[in-house]
Amino acid sequence: MLSPMTNFSFTPNFSNKAPVAHPTIAHSWADSFETMGTSMSFGRNAEIYGENEPAEYLYKLVSGSVRVSKILNDGRRQISAFYLPGDVFGLEISSEHALSAEAITDVEIILVKRSAIEALAARDTDFARQLWAVTGRELQRMQEHILLLIKTAQERVAGFLLEMASRVKCANEVELPMSRQDIADYLGLTIETVSRTLTSLEDSAAIALPTSRRIVFRNRMALQRLNA
Amino acid sequence: MLSPMTNFSFTPNFSNKAPVAHPTIAHSWADSFETMGTSMSFGRNAEIYGENEPAEYLYKLVSGSVRVSKILNDGRRQISAFYLPGDVFGLEISSEHALSAEAITDVEIILVKRSAIEALAARDTDFARQLWAVTGRELQRMQEHILLLIKTAQERVAGFLLEMASRVKCANEVELPMSRQDIADYLGLTIETVSRTLTSLEDSAAIALPTSRRIVFRNRMALQRLNA
DNA sequence: CGACACTTTGACGCACTTCAAAGGGGGTGG
DNA sequence: CCACCCCCTTTGAAGTGCGTCAAAGTGTCG
Numbered sequence: 366m367l368s369p370m371t372n373f374s375f376t377p378n379f380s381n382k383a384p385v386a387h388p389t390i391a392h393s394w395a396d397s398f399e400t401m402g403t404s405m406s407f408g409r410n411a412e413i414y415g416e417n418e419p420a421e422y423l424y425k426l427v428s429g430s431v432r433v434s435k436i437l438n439d440g441r442r443q444i445s446a447f448y449l450p451g452d453v454f455g456l457e458i459s460s461e462h463a464l465s466a467e468a469i470t471d472v473e474i475i476l477v478k479r480s481a482i483e484a485l486a487a488r489d490t491d492f493a494r495q496l497w498a499v500t501g502r503e504l505q506r507m508q509e510h511i512l513l514l515i516k517t518a519q520e521r522v523a524g525f526l527l528e529m530a531s532r533v534k535c536a537n538e539v540e541l542p543m544s545r546q547d548i549a550d551y552l553g554l555t556i557e558t559v560s561r562t563l564t565s566l567e568d569s570a571a572i573a574l575p576t577s578r579r580i581v582f583r584n585r586m587a588l589q590r591l592n593a
Numbered sequence: 594m595l596s597p598m599t600n601f602s603f604t605p606n607f608s609n610k611a612p613v614a615h616p617t618i619a620h621s622w623a624d625s626f627e628t629m630g631t632s633m634s635f636g637r638n639a640e641i642y643g644e645n646e647p648a649e650y651l652y653k654l655v656s657g658s659v660r661v662s663k664i665l666n667d668g669r670r671q672i673s674a675f676y677l678p679g680d681v682f683g684l685e686i687s688s689e690h691a692l693s694a695e696a697i698t699d700v701e702i703i704l705v706k707r708s709a710i711e712a713l714a715a716r717d718t719d720f721a722r723q724l725w726a727v728t729g730r731e732l733q734r735m736q737e738h739i740l741l742l743i744k745t746a747q748e749r750v751a752g753f754l755l756e757m758a759s760r761v762k763c764a765n766e767v768e769l770p771m772s773r774q775d776i777a778d779y780l781g782l783t784i785e786t787v788s789r790t791l792t793s794l795e796d797s798a799a800i801a802l803p804t805s806r807r808i809v810f811r812n813r814m815a816l817q818r819l820n821a
Numbered sequence: 822c823g824a825c826a827c828t829t830t831g832a833c834g835c836a837c838t839t840c841a842a843a844g845g846g847g848g849t850g851g
Numbered sequence: 852c853c854a855c856c857c858c859c860t861t862t863g864a865a866g867t868g869c870g871t872c873a874a875a876g877t878g879t880c881g
Contacts, residue, residue: 435740437821443743445736458729463736483722490715500728501686507735508673508691512663514742515671515781518837545860553743555838560861577845577860593665746869773828783870788829805828805877 394495397485398425398453402475413466413474414455420462422476424455429472430542434550435464444551446506447543449532453499469542514553516593521552522562523591526572526580537582545577622723625713626653626681630703641694641702642683648690650704652683657700658770662778663692672779674734675771677760681727697770742781744821749780750790751819754800754808765810773805 402425407413413424413431424431431448445464448454455476457463486493513524525548530539541548549556566572571588573581582588630653635641641652641659652659659676673692676682685691714721741752753776758767769776777784794800799816801809810816 437740439821441743441821443740445739456729456732458726458733463733486721487718493714493721494711497725497728498686500725500732501684504684504728504732504735505686505691507732507739511673511735511739511742512665512671514739515669556860557839557862558837561837564861593667593669772826784828785830785871786869789869792829 394492397489397492398477399475401481401485402477404473404475406471406473407468408471409468411468413468413472414462415465416462418462420455420457420460421479422455423453423479423482424466425453425475425477426450427473427475430469431466431472431474432469432543432547432551433464433466442550443553444547446503446510447529447547447551456500456503469547510551518552518554518558518562519565520591520593521554522548522559522566523571523588525552526582527585527588527592530580530582537585539580539582541578541580622720625717625720626705627703629709629713630705632701632703634699634701635696636699637696639696641696641700642690643693644690646690648683648685648688649707650683651681651707651710652694653681653703653705654678655701655703658697659694659700659702660697660771660775660779661692661694670778671781672775674731674738675757675775675779677770684728684731697775738779746780746782746786746790747793748819748821749782750776750787750794751799751816753780754810755813755816755820758808758810765813767808767810769806769808 404427414420414422416435426448428450431452431454432444433446433448433454434442434444436442446454447469454466455462482496486496509528513521516524526539529541533539543551545556545559549559552559554562563572563574566588567574569587571582571584573583575581632655642648642650644663654676656678659680659682660672661674661676661682662670662672664670674682675697682694683690710724714724737752737756741749744752754767757769761767771779773784773787776782777787780787782790791800791802794816795802797815799810799812801811803809
């Protein structure tokens with residue numbers, strides 16, 4: 366059920382920029398994050414952090430895509446979320462990660478020590494508010510994920526496509542970074558059901574599939590009707 | 594699929610206690626919440642807040658049980674969470690509620706204005722940290738809920754029972770406050786499947802059902818094995 | 822006792838899974 | 852440049868777990 370992880374190239378690529386210690390109030394959330402952080406790169410399928418590792422950092426994705434997942438004891442994998450450039454991930458309450466994060470494509474990320482985040486949040490009310498807002502958006506995304514999981518296969522796939530479309534600012538076309546297996550594990554379906562559902566959506570002229578990873582929206586309304 | 598809401602008794606029972614305005618730093622999270630808040634009561638099945646209502650308050654449950662849910666446009670209902678005494682609910686990022694909250698039993702709650710919460714969080718770093726921690730626990734609970742939804746009916750029901758058991762401090766017996774329909778809508782199953790699964794767990798001697806709402810754990814290990 | 826809400830049980834059908842095999846498509850080596 | 856391989860995706864056929872529809876059982880309150 367779980368495809369073997371090949372192409373496991375771990376390429377930590379440290380680059381400059383130490384955390385700023387003095388209490389300068391940064392002008393924006395993005396700025397503070399980037400001036401405080403360390404930049405790193407990972408190759409496709411590299412593990413960014415693993416289950417049960419200490420959760421020392423918060424991560425901001427600069428380029429590429431990331432999946433956050435958990436392996437159940439019988440080998441099934443649940444993907445909790447996909448992250449795209451600009452997203453912050455690694456937000457976990459416990460001091461250890463309950464989930465693991467992997468690079469779907471080659472990725473560039475900025476990581477910031479949790480302790481530094483907390484220190485800044487304590488000094489800078491506005492920063493704390495924005496941190497809180499990011500957490501809230503994460504909560505909202507999880508809520509929508511739950512709503513997907515109680516629906517039929519067609520509704521899940523349609524909802525997934527619409528979610529991805531809304532996250533990349535692209536009019537009527539998306540290049541999916543993740544495999545069918547990743548989509549299946551996100552939606553709680555099998556790879557075969559995802560594939561069959563996509564072809565059936567193509568047959569009904571809701572989408573076109575010029576390549577297996579590229580989705581062209583031909584009838585967005587049809588998808589939205591499915592997205593109860 | 595959705596049971597009709599009868600017994601809809603709305604009994605707002607205002608009682609004393611205005612928000613404290615002066616910047617006293619309370620000694621504990623629970624204290625601050627209770628001194629800042631207004632107490633209210635609701636009857637069984639009363640709506641505490643509804644979808645699309647402005648999200649003005651945070652709520653702390655004193656007694657009884659609450660369900661937070663969303664009705665899909667085709668009439669299906671998804672229960673997002675159940676809350677028990679001591680839990681805080683109503684945490685939503687947007688200024689409007691995306692979900693609605695209802696009393697499962699008669700309930701007593703404390704409500705605190707969101708603006709007051711935010712003001713205190715801005716003054717009191719420790720309070721802010723605790724607010725953040727509560728949000729994090731909510732995130733974690735949602736994550737576990739997602740893990741339940743990808744499993745088989747047996748695993749979902751077993752996981753649900755163990756979750757409820759861990760939340761009420763009771764050795765080997767739980768009195769469920771919610772109906773089979775509520776459980777079904779939480780687990781993404783039908784009422785019939787929940788009922789059948791419970792009887793099958795009883796047949797396999799994992800639990801006993803002295804009444805339909807009371808669960809006695811006879812073989813917790815068997816349930817934990819199902820809880821992948 | 823009867824009314825009502827909730828729960829349980831039964832029979833059947835269907836959506837999704839499982840198991841199996843046949844396409845692509847992109848890279849490497851001959 | 853073609854041939855071959857590997858990985859991913861698609862398609863097919865058969866099985867099954869859960870949903871649907873229907874009806875009977877149970878507990879509670881008047």
